[in-house]
Amino acid sequence: MRVSLSTKFVAAGFAAVLAFVSLVQPALAQLGQVETPARQMIMVDYDTGAVLFEKNADELMPPSSMSKLMTAFMVFEELAAGRLRLEDTLPVSEKAWRIQGSKMFVPIGERVKVEDLLRGVIVQSGNDACIVLAEGIAGSEERFAEMMTERARELGMSRSVFKNASGWPDPEHVMTARELAVLARLIIERFPQYYHYYSEKEFTYGIDGATKKPITQGNRNPLLYKGGGADGLKTGHTEAAGYGLTASAKRGDRRLILVVNGLKSMAERSREAERLMELGFSQFENYKVFSAGAVVDEADVWLGTLARMPLVIERNLTVTMPRQTRGNVKVVVSYDNPIPAPIVKGTPVATLRVEGRDGPITEVPLVAGADAGQLGFTGRISAAISYLLWGSGQK
Structure with missing residues (x-):
């Protein structure tokens, strides 16, 4: 019976x-409804795994520079396993030096500390730093991308496919908003000793050839400048993807993770991310049961x-x-x-x-x-x- x-x-x-202490337990369905101009979106409670809001969260999309979260995750694992140290240096290849888009401006033929490269990836969104790390770990960016995909499968991200280390446009380089949220959660949970890099608002590296002054670049995450408990993670933008952001904020004992993509401008990304975070904290609460x-x-x-x-x-x-x-x-x-x-x-x-x-x-x-x-x-x-x-x- x-x-x-x-x-x-x-x-x-x-x-x-x-x-x-909370039991991490995924919700069976999203708890709320919200309208958003984002093409893809998901908001997750870090402790319970509950999905507060979602829109097209399982739709494959270009993750642009948000895929650098996976690059950093791979580096964090190497550091945690002792196969790599923050003070180690890696050589800068011509390929890394020539890559376009957002850059850390690493000098060709020089060696750069792993910690500087990580900050170049996380704070400055440096495509060149991604390639230096990829080549240093796997021998080539292509092999590193294969390793990223393989590791994603092992972590339960069954739909993510990586073709490079930086999120450089490639029609086969795809993720979903839900899997980006999973990845953000894993980074926060497994690597608290490195997560602080995501809250750095600026990083100085290199010398400007024209002005002879140090090059300082600011973190592109708009929520870091608005208060509200935001402390990471990563922005992204390409023509195909639109403007995206994987973000996390903590207020009191609660932490939320938000992924938005497909927004039309930096300003819209900033406004919408802030609005959704406010809704998540104000409309929902965690309740201890047993x-x-x-x-x-x-x-x-x-x-x-x-x-x-x-x-x-x-x-x-x-x-x-x-x-x-x-x-x-x-x-x-x-x-x-x-x-x-x-x-x-x-x-x-x-x-x-x-x-x-x-x-x-x-x-x-x-x-x-x-x-x-x-x-x-x-x-x-x-x-x-x-x-x-x-x-x-x-x-």
Whole structure:
């Protein structure tokens, strides 16, 4: 018999819990609706994975310089693994020196520190810095691009294809807004020791040949100059892509990730990104539901050494919800009752589903909170008769 229980959780599910570390759990559908001139857009809550807004988020698009996030991710992995150090230097090839578009202005034939190259990629959006790093890691930019695609697949970004390290226009070089959001989240989560580079507002490198003065370039991320908790990540622009931005901002305990693309100008990109961030923080909130190890319910055990099995949530559970719909939430626990023995502690045996006004918000497994062995022959006969007569397990 399938059991679905919710009575005691509807009223108490949000009121009786404390603040705990969030459980990263993707939402089943976007939580809100918004109009935007962006061709592609997605906003994600960093802690819960909930999608607040989206528009054409799975549509393949030219990511332009936002694909430099993947280049940086690859470099971060090399640094974290010890295969590369920030103080290492890499040679500047003629190919890197000649590349057009946004540049760090690395000198041909010289060697440049990895840390400077990273800042050139992240702050200055230097196409030349991307090529120097790619060639230094993989031997060629082409091989590095293949490695980027391979690593993207391993990370679950199944649709991203990279043809170069910089986002230079190529019809086969594509990503989706959703996968850019995934990538931004991974960078923030896995590389906090390097994430601070994304909040730098300017970087000085090289000497201007005409003026003989140092070359200082500003970060192109407009949200860094507007306050509001913004601390990264990367802009992009090509004729085919329009103006794009992958951004993150943190206010208090909440962090949001936003991807927009296909906007018509730098000014529109700036206005729209700021507007969407404000909506995300003002219209939604994170609510802590259960702490790790909490007994959510108990289930009957069929022919086991325990009569009742505690159903336990393994990690802390937080959900993202529109502020105005908080009172319309219920928590439902579903499982097959009774659960047949033997049962090993930690085995998933039930599902907890959080439901809002417009449908499911998220669902997580519940596990057995104890071991339950199977009764011997005589015990099984007695317990079966007891269950059939009284509708409950042995006492």
